[in-house]
Amino acid sequence: MPVIISQTPNPNALKFSVGAIFAAPKSFAAGKPTDDPVAGPLLAIPGVTSVFMSADFVTISKSPDADWDEIVPEAVGVLEITYG
Numbered sequence: 196m197p198v199i200i201s202q203t204p205n206p207n208a209l210k211f212s213v214g215a216i217f218a219a220p221k222s223f224a225a226g227k228p229t230d231d232p233v234a235g236p237l238l239a240i241p242g243v244t245s246v247f248m249s250a251d252f253v254t255i256s257k258s259p260d261a262d263w264d265e266i267v268p269e270a271v272g273v274l275e276i277t278y279g
Contacts, residue, residue, distance in 0.1 A: 198274045200267065207244075208256040209263065211270065213278040220249035236273045242266055 199212040223234040223246045233253070234246045242261025247254040255270055257263065 197279065198271050200271075203254065205256070207259055208254055209267070211253045211255065211274055212251060213253055213274050214251055215278045216251055217248045220247070222247045233273065233277050237270055240266055240269045240273075243270075 201210040201212065203210055221231070221234070223229050223231060223238060225238050225244045229235050229238065234248070237243055237246045237253070237255060242257045243255055243266060244258050245256040247256075253274065255266070257266055
């Protein structure tokens with residue numbers, strides 16, 4: 196399934212539907228260590244501040260000065276490798 200990107204009410208967050216089902220919601224923040232194989236690479240993208248995984252989607256939040264045009268292609272690449 197391709198990654199589907201949706202807007203959220205927060206302009207600094209996007210929803211990435213991945214088709215995988217997460218057993219329980221998980222939340223990760225930039226600057227905090229994680230060994231999660233998906234959250235780690237997503238948090239390594241410059242400008243990403245947090246990652247939330249729940250149901251069948253991943254929500255990525257960015258800092259207000261970061262640009263989605265730079266974040267989205269990298270994020271989709273990480274998600275397609277894992278869930279594509």
